[in-house]
Amino acid sequence: MPTKSLRILLAAERHEQVLHLEQMLNRLGYFRVAPVHSFEQLLTMVESAIEPFDLLIANSDLARRAGVDLPRFCQGNPEIRHALLYQSAELELPDLSDSQGAINVSLTQLPDIDTLKSFMDAVDSPQDARANGIAKLGLRLNRRRYVGRTTS
Known part of the structure; x- marks a missing residue:
């Protein structure tokens, strides 16, 4: 059962993208959302986080312009449990039913509400969402397991 109390950090240079994502998350029942508009702000939030x-x-372009590989940054950062990274183009999703640990996802475009809902289901109640075959959507999710890290 989803808890809807996840701490979510949104990062994009374009205000309308952040606003759009925040509104979609709010419609899905997620309200603990912190928006930032630069990699420097993202870094400040992550480094000063009391809890992950x-x-x-x-x-991803936000970090790339700052000279940072965002997938690698997320993978090695204990203050970020899961990541949904996007750029711009076409989507597709592998089966997550056997995945354990953190989920990292790279999309080629801003996620729509259905994509975001499916991902939130996987992050917020991993066993239920994965058992229901999240791969039916046709999205491309690249997941990485974190050694020595656990997720709830």
């Missing part, structure tokens, strides 16, 4: 962010949703 359950999810980072970010435009």
Whole structure:
């Protein structure tokens, strides 16, 4: 059962993207959302976090312009449990039913409400969502397991 109390960090340079994502998350029942508009702000939020962010949703270009590989940054960062990273183009999703640990996802475009809902289901109640065959949507999710890290 989803808890809807995940701590979510949104990062994109374009205000309308952050606003759109925040509104979709609010419609899905997620209200603990912190928006940032630069990699420097993202870094400040992550470094000063009292508890880890359950999810980072970010435009990869934001970090690339700052000279940072965002997938690698997320993978090695204990303050980010899961990541949904996007750029711009076509989507597709592998079967997550056997995945354990953190989920990292890279999309080629800003996620729509159905994509975001499916991902939130996987992050917020991993066993239920994975058992229901999340791969039916046709999205491309690249997941990485974190050595020595656990997720709830």
